Amino acid sequence: MDTLIDLGGGFASALEPVSLAFALLGVLLGTVVGVLPGIGPISAIAILIPVSFGMEPVHGLILLCGIYYGSMYGGSITATLIKTPGEVASAVTAIEGYEMARRGRGKAALATAAIGSFLAGTLAIIGLTFLSPVLVKLANVFGATEYFLLMATALLLASTMSAGSRAKALISIFIGLAVGLIGLDFQTGLPRQTFGMDLLSDGIDFTIFAMALFAIPEAIRNLALGRGAKDEIQSFGDDKWMTKEDWQRSAGPWARGSVVGFIIGILPGVGPSLASFMSYIMEKRISKRKDEFGHGAIEGVAGPEASNNAGVGGAMIPLFSLGIPGSATTALLLFVFTMYGLQPGPLIFRDETGLIWTIIASMYIGNIALIILNLPLVGVFVKLLKMPKEILFSSILVLVVIGAYAIEFSLFGLMMLGIFGVIGYLMEKGGIPLAPAILALVLVPLLEDNFRRMLQISGGSFAPLVTRPVSLSIIILMVLGIIGPVVFRWWVSRRKLLADVTVS
Amino acid sequence: MTAFRTDLITGGAIAVIGAVYYIATFSIQETANIVTPRTFPAIVGIGLIVLGLFLAGQAVVRHRKDTLSEAAPGSAGSAHSTAAGDGDGAAASAGESSVETADRSSGQEGVGGIVLEAPPEPQVRKVVFQFALFFVYLAILIPVGFLLATAAFLMGLTSIYAPEKWIRNLIFSVLFAVVVYTAFVYGLAVYLPVGILG
Numbered sequence: 001m002d003t004l005i006d007l008g009g010g011f012a013s014a015l016e017p018v019s020l021a022f023a024l025l026g027v028l029l030g031t032v033v034g035v036l037p038g039i040g041p042i043s044a045i046a047i048l049i050p051v052s053f054g055m056e057p058v059h060g061l062i063l064l065c066g067i068y069y070g071s072m073y074g075g076s077i078t079a080t081l082i083k084t085p086g087e088v089a090s091a092v093t094a095i096e097g098y099e100m101a102r103r104g105r106g107k108a109a110l111a112t113a114a115i116g117s118f119l120a121g122t123l124a125i126i127g128l129t130f131l132s133p134v135l136v137k138l139a140n141v142f143g144a145t146e147y148f149l150l151m152a153t154a155l156l157l158a159s160t161m162s163a164g165s166r167a168k169a170l171i172s173i174f175i176g177l178a179v180g181l182i183g184l185d186f187q188t189g190l191p192r193q194t195f196g197m198d199l200l201s202d203g204i205d206f207t208i209f210a211m212a213l214f215a216i217p218e219a220i221r222n223l224a225l226g227r228g229a230k231d232e233i234q235s236f237g238d239d240k241w242m243t244k245e246d247w248q249r250s251a252g253p254w255a256r257g258s259v260v261g262f263i264i265g266i267l268p269g270v271g272p273s274l275a276s277f278m279s280y281i282m283e284k285r286i287s288k289r290k291d292e293f294g295h296g297a298i299e300g301v302a303g304p305e306a307s308n309n310a311g312v313g314g315a316m317i318p319l320f321s322l323g324i325p326g327s328a329t330t331a332l333l334l335f336v337f338t339m340y341g342l343q344p345g346p347l348i349f350r351d352e353t354g355l356i357w358t359i360i361a362s363m364y365i366g367n368i369a370l371i372i373l374n375l376p377l378v379g380v381f382v383k384l385l386k387m388p389k390e391i392l393f394s395s396i397l398v399l400v401v402i403g404a405y406a407i408e409f410s411l412f413g414l415m416m417l418g419i420f421g422v423i424g425y426l427m428e429k430g431g432i433p434l435a436p437a438i439l440a441l442v443l444v445p446l447l448e449d450n451f452r453r454m455l456q457i458s459g460g461s462f463a464p465l466v467t468r469p470v471s472l473s474i475i476i477l478m479v480l481g482i483i484g485p486v487v488f489r490w491w492v493s494r495r496k497l498l499a500d501v502t503v504s
Numbered sequence: 505m506t507a508f509r510t511d512l513i514t515g516g517a518i519a520v521i522g523a524v525y526y527i528a529t530f531s532i533q534e535t536a537n538i539v540t541p542r543t544f545p546a547i548v549g550i551g552l553i554v555l556g557l558f559l560a561g562q563a564v565v566r567h568r569k570d571t572l573s574e575a576a577p578g579s580a581g582s583a584h585s586t587a588a589g590d591g592d593g594a595a596a597s598a599g600e601s602s603v604e605t606a607d608r609s610s611g612q613e614g615v616g617g618i619v620l621e622a623p624p625e626p627q628v629r630k631v632v633f634q635f636a637l638f639f640v641y642l643a644i645l646i647p648v649g650f651l652l653a654t655a656a657f658l659m660g661l662t663s664i665y666a667p668e669k670w671i672r673n674l675i676f677s678v679l680f681a682v683v684v685y686t687a688f689v690y691g692l693a694v695y696l697p698v699g700i701l702g
Contacts (some may be wrong), residue, residue: 054692167562171518171555177548178525183539190533193525193545220634223661224626279685391676394658397638398684401645406694414642422635430514431507444544452539460538 001490003133010357014062014365022059023362026066027369033067034074035381036392038222039257040087040459042435043214044071045332047396049207049339050403058355062362063335068329069121069312069363071270073370076113076305077381080106081234088273093281096293096300098234106236108243109301110378112250115242116306117373120258124313125363127262128320132349132360135321139346143320146465149474150268151447157269157481158327158436168432175427176440179204186445187452199412206335207407208417209441211400213434216421219393221428226349233385246298253283253303261307265314267481268326269439272311279307281492313363320344320356324443328435331442356386515560522524522552637661650698654681 011018033044048067052060072089079090080097093113100109159169178246182193183203194200215366242250260282261275281302284293293300315326323345325331348356374381404417424434458464466472526549532542641657648656658677663670688694 050694051692053694167555167559168514171514171552171559174522174548174551174555177544178521178552181545181548185532186536188535188541190535190541192532192541193528195528198529216615216638220631220638221626224630224634225624226626226630226665388666390662394661395680397641397661398654398658398680400686401642402650402688402694402696405645405696406688411643411646414645418635418639418642421638425631425635426517427549429508430517432514448539448544451544452537453537492594 003130006353006357007361009354009362010359013058013354013358014361019059019062019358019362020365022055022062023066024367024369024373026063027070027366028373029063029376030067030070030072031074031077031370031381032384034069034071034383035077036074036387037078037082037084037385038218038393039396040067040075040085040089040214041071041329042087042210042332042438043218043396044068044074045329046207046210046214047399047403049332049336050399050406052336053406057342058358060340061336061359062366064333065359065363066369068333069117069309069366070370072116072309072312073117073330073374074381076117077110077378077459078385080109080113080301081236081382082385089276089307089311091273092276092304093301096280096297096304097114099296100301101234101236101300104236104239105296105298106234107239108239108246108298109296110236111242111247111375112298112302113305114371114375115229116250116254116257116302117309118367119141119254119368119369120261120306120310121313123258124262124265124310124316125360125367128313128316128363129360131266131317132321135317136346136349139322141470143464143468144450144457145468145471146474147322147324147451148447148450148454149465149471150318150322151443151450153474153478153481154269154324154326155436155440155443155465156478157267158439160482160486164433165431165432168430169436172427172432172436173440175432177444179209179437180441180444181327181448183189188450204416204420204441205293205407205413206438206441208413210332210335210438211403212420213415213424213427213437215396215400216417217428217434219396220421220425222389222393231346233382249298249300253279253299254306256282257295257303257306258310261310262314264307265311265326265335266317267484268318269326270326272308272315275311276304276308279303293343316363317451320360321346321349323348324446325439328438331439334442357474443474508563508570511563512560515558515563515574517556519553522549522554522556525549525552559596580664580666634661646697647699648697649701651681651685651701652699653685 014023029048030041030044033039033048034041039047045064045067048064048272052063055063075085075087075090076093076097079085080101083094083098085091085094093109097113098111100106141213155173159173160168180203182200184190184201185192191201256399257275257279260279261272264270264275264278265272280303283297283299284290287293287297287299289297289299312329315330317328318324318326319334321344323334323343325334334344337348342348342352342355400417401442403415407413408416427434427437454464457459464471465475526546529542529545529549532540532545534540534542539551637657645653655677658680659673660687662673662676666673685696688696
């Protein structure tokens with residue numbers, strides 16, 4: 001009951017004209033940036049963080065949350081029409097959605113993605129509304145041991161559950177940890193890993209790192225490619241919207257995708273990309289029209305798109321109630337919270353009740369705005385796909401430079417941006433995923449702090465890891481998290497579930 | 505570059521970085537705490553060394569297996585299917601089945617081998633040049649000022665790409681610099697460097 005009262009209060013302030021405007025602006029900006037080829041949610045938020053600097057915390061956060069799900073939806077437009085997923089989560093849409101568009105069913109693909117995203121997003125926010133307070137109560141018994149374990153689990157799952165090579169995902173995490181430890185040790189005040197440079201004692205700024213890794217390599221790569229073949233944009237003007245059959249075929253995938261995505265989203269360290277793959281595999285497994293998959297099956301768009309949006313809502317739960325980000329994108333949001341001097345977790349629900357519930361309420365509103373604004377406006381967004389590449393990517397470079405300057409106001413900050421841009425480019429070239437590094441960078445101070453406190457309390461003994469009931473259960477979850485994906489991959493390859501969707 | 509060479513070089517580089525990082529931990533002052541300030545950096549350094557060596561070693565082992573199966577025609581197919589089945593990442597299995605496409609696409613591969621088209625690879629020379637331009641822009645931003653440096657940078661980039669559209673490039677470069685400057689300085693109170701115009 002308390003929850004409903006809090007949520008009601010949240011709605012009251014989220015519906016104030018200013019808050020409402022920021023929610024709409026966020027969704028719109030997010031969609032616009034998400035539509036741009038090669039720009040996914042992480043880059044979108046990183047590039048737009050500087051915009052929120054001067055704002056009231058609540059408005060800045062409403063704006064950035066809107067940008068988050070707006071860019072997810074924008075990414076599905078790009079994936080469907082030019083087969084360029086902005087991030088891994090929309091990779092399957094780039095297969096099925098694009099095939100649908102090629103067969104003159106582009107509008108149906110966009111509609112099923114939008115409606116599925118809306119339904120799944122709303123269900124996930126309902127889950128967020130009612131689960132967060134429960135988790136907050138549970139968090140009261142959490143000590144340093146549990147927090148340490150949860151963060152270690154998040155990092156571990158981020159590597160085992162990532163797409164691609166696990167060794168490379170782990171390398172990415174260790175790169176993030178290595179960068180995160182540069183600077184003064186907060187417990188003793190001693191400089192660490194500064195290589196004798198005083199400027200490094202403040203550490204590497206998180207936003208600079210995120211912008212450098214996510215925006216620069218993509219921009220430089222595209223600019224260096226020069227003029228090549230133009231992306232072929234699938235037209236869809238004369239297509240029909242969803243038919244009755246489309247609705248019938250989409251309903252099941254929406255529902256299943258929402259559930260799968262939500263559960264996966266809650267798990268620490270597991271982002272929406274796995275959610276969309278799981279949903280895709282599941283839909284293919286139970287479909288009576290297996291042969292249509294890979295050739296534009298609407299289930300293959302409806303399920304994964306619902307799933308990755310449910311994953312977004314799910315991922316907000318550990319972020320809001322425990323202060324632990326589950327993915328690179330939520331890590332960025334955590335950073336924004338701390339930038340405003342707010343610490344997500346049990347305390348924020350106690351001390352900043354109004355703020356947190358306003359943000360949650362604004363998510364409901366943003367989700368509705370997304371579907372009302374975007375379906376009719378899809379034709380306008382598509383025009384963005386035609387923006388000349390050199391204009392798009394040179395503007396992005398300028399925007400990240402402004403962002404870096406606004407953080408450090410120094411040549412040093414700008415050079416860090418450039419250097420990490422080079423590092424990001426080399427990582428991509430070596431096939432090392434970038435997202436886990438971002439998550440690790442945010443988590444490393446918390447991880448170390450809680451590890452130290454755990455050992456201080458226990459006097460140097462590791463026993464609390466297994467003697468405390470909560471920590472023991474987290475360890476069990478951790479082990480399942482390692483074994484689970486191995487079994488899952490084995491099962492998938494055994495059944496050759498995806499053998500025929502390999503596109504090359 | 506083949507997947508084999510990429511992994512070998514990446515692994516080697518990571519191991520070297522790990523070693524440098526680990527050596528740097530020796531200059532951290534020791535304290536009497538249970539977990540000293542050195543503990544975490546040292547773990548991370550060692551972790552990077554181990555992972556780098558593992559990646560390089562894995563590449564070598566896979567490469568050997570590949571050459572062996574190529575030597576015996578007919579078994580190549582089965583070698584491929586076992587590689588896909590051993591569970592260690594779509595990157596590895598795709599790398600063996602279609603080296604060209606998997607070269608830099610591991611970021612976009614999915615669980616169980618959803619392989620997307622690999623984005624085209626630009627020439628190294630051009631990438632270095634783009635980065636060089638970017639660094640020049642970073643270096644002159646503060647002394648020259650945002651407006652001039654940005655307009656020049658944008659003009660440079662767009663002109664390399666589409667020299668014949670120089671009028672459009674010029675209009676875009678100047679307009680973008682001015683609009684962004686106005687928006688940030690007057691709208692968001694983020695003060696950008698004025699440089700020589702100040």
